[in-house]
Amino acid sequence: MDLGTTIAGVRFPFCVMNAAGALSGTPGEVRALARSQTGAVVLKSATVHPFIHRQYRSLHNPGFDVVLPIVRELAAAGERPVVASIAGDTPAEYETLARAFATAGASMIEANLADPWVTATLAPFEDLDTLREVARRLVAASSVPVAVRLPDRAPVPYKRLGEVLVTAGVHVAIVKNDFAGFEKLLLETRATLELIVLDGVQSAYDVRRALAKGAKGVQIGALLVAEGPSVFARLEREMRAARGG
Amino acid sequence: MQDLTLERAALDEILAHARATHPAECCGAVVSHDGRDLVRRFTNIQDRLHREHPDAYPRGAETAYTPEPKELLAVIQEGEAPGAALKVFYHSHTRVGAYFSGEDRARAMFGDDPAYPDVTYVVVSDSRTPGEARAFHWDDGARDFVERTVRVV
Numbered sequence A: 001m002d003l004g005t006t007i008a009g010v011r012f013p014f015c016v017m018n019a020a021g022a023l024s025g026t027p028g029e030v031r032a033l034a035r036s037q038t039g040a041v042v043l044k045s046a047t048v049h050p051f052i053h054r055q056y057r058s059l060h061n062p063g064f065d066v067v068l069p070i071v072r073e074l075a076a077a078g079e080r081p082v083v084a085s086i087a088g089d090t091p092a093e094y095e096t097l098a099r100a101f102a103t104a105g106a107s108m109i110e111a112n113l114a115d116p117w118v119t120a121t122l123a124p125f126e127d128l129d130t131l132r133e134v135a136r137r138l139v140a141a142s143s144v145p146v147a148v149r150l151p152d153r154a155p156v157p158y159k160r161l162g163e164v165l166v167t168a169g170v171h172v173a174i175v176k177n178d179f180a181g182f183e184k185l186l187l188e189t190r191a192t193l194e195l196i197v198l199d200g201v202q203s204a205y206d207v208r209r210a211l212a213k214g215a216k217g218v219q220i221g222a223l224l225v226a227e228g229p230s231v232f233a234r235l236e237r238e239m240r241a242a243r244g245g
Numbered sequence B: 001m002q003d004l005t006l007e008r009a010a011l012d013e014i015l016a017h018a019r020a021t022h023p024a025e026c027c028g029a030v031v032s033h034d035g036r037d038l039v040r041r042f043t044n045i046q047d048r049l050h051r052e053h054p055d056a057y058p059r060g061a062e063t064a065y066t067p068e069p070k071e072l073l074a075v076i077q078e079g080e081a082p083g084a085a086l087k088v089f090y091h092s093h094t095r096v097g098a099y100f101s102g103e104d105r106a107r108a109m110f111g112d113d114p115a116y117p118d119v120t121y122v123v124v125s126d127s128r129t130p131g132e133a134r135a136f137h138w139d140d141g142a143r144d145f146v147e148r149t150v151r152v153v
Helices: A027-034 A064-077 A091-104 A116-121 A128-141 A158-168 A179-188 A204-213 A222-227 A231-242 B008-021 B046-052 B069-078 B102-108
Strands: A005-007 A010-012 A016-018 A082-086 A108-112 A146-149 A172-176 A194-198 A217-220 B004-006 B027-033 B036-042 B084-093 B120-125 B132-139 B144-148 B150-152
Touching: A016 A231, A027 A064, A064 A082, A064 A091, A064 B069, A082 A091, A091 A108, A091 A128, A091 B069, A108 A128, A128 A146, A128 A158, A158 A179, A172 A179, A179 A194, A179 A204, A204 A217, A204 A231, A217 A222, A222 A231, B004 B008, B004 B120, B008 B027, B008 B036, B008 B084, B008 B120, B008 B132, B008 B150, B027 B069, B036 B069, B069 B084, B102 B120, B102 B144, B132 B150
Parallel strands: A016 A217, A082 A108, A108 A146, A146 A172, A172 A194, A194 A217, B004 B150, B084 B120
Antiparallel strands: A005 A010, B027 B036, B027 B084, B120 B132, B132 B144
């Protein structure tokens, strides 16, 4: 029974994976994830410089150059895809980071456009030209598919949002797993984007429901932090049991 | 701990870099190409970070360094080429001696692990002794950076 998924041509051995930042902020956490049944190792968002702004703890990280070696290590092991989450305050920073992580062996780049720091500085949804520029430069710089993590409520018409991303060559978005974040976006973009939903699952039943609605994959944050990396094996067991396998 | 062997020309270039940027700290790398030590200078953008975000980057370039990311990336990738290896990250201290500060250590770590366990960190300074150069390398047994003797050849 295949519980994997293919998103933008990247094969994930399991359709559930960690959310960026959930137990993925240090080499120890990342290696523990890599030994689990996760569908991918999604790294905590990295920035071009060590990020230590006190009011934006969600983005604290040691800088991309410090994170690159673990990407190479995991890519060389080849057991699970590595998704490199990146964040910046200019399109140029996203470009630099996408190039760096794609070259280091990441299977996919996840551009974090949802973090409060990003919305406060780059403000990619106040002006669709900014979003267009970021998306264009990401795709040009990256040799692997690019996904964007959208805010829970992107403050622009979803149809236009989808058009901008798809036209630029971004075909994957990570969205909140609720009606306004996920199903509405799927409907209004006419399924032109492949969607990975974020959180909102406790069991295999919730995963199957998200997939049935059209999600291509599921990222878990709170559940992973609460239960630890063994949660992936538990969800996989439940999914196999539910399918009678 | 094995000595760090560094070509005289490379060390001289590092010291020249430090003197050129004084009183700001310099930073850069040494990439080994088929046994030859090639110095790559980075632009220290610490002053810009400090100017733009003083809360997050309270130190300026006289007491801290941050390499320009594109230059840094280019050197990291250069070190991955066949026959090449990233050998040293270096920076200067302009007010104190060439010791491995807590800030230097933090910059070299990713969580509890060294970011580049195979790379030696060299600190140079003219403050205490002209041309002082000291090297520090991760030691798995000590779980810390320990000093290596710099052997100039």
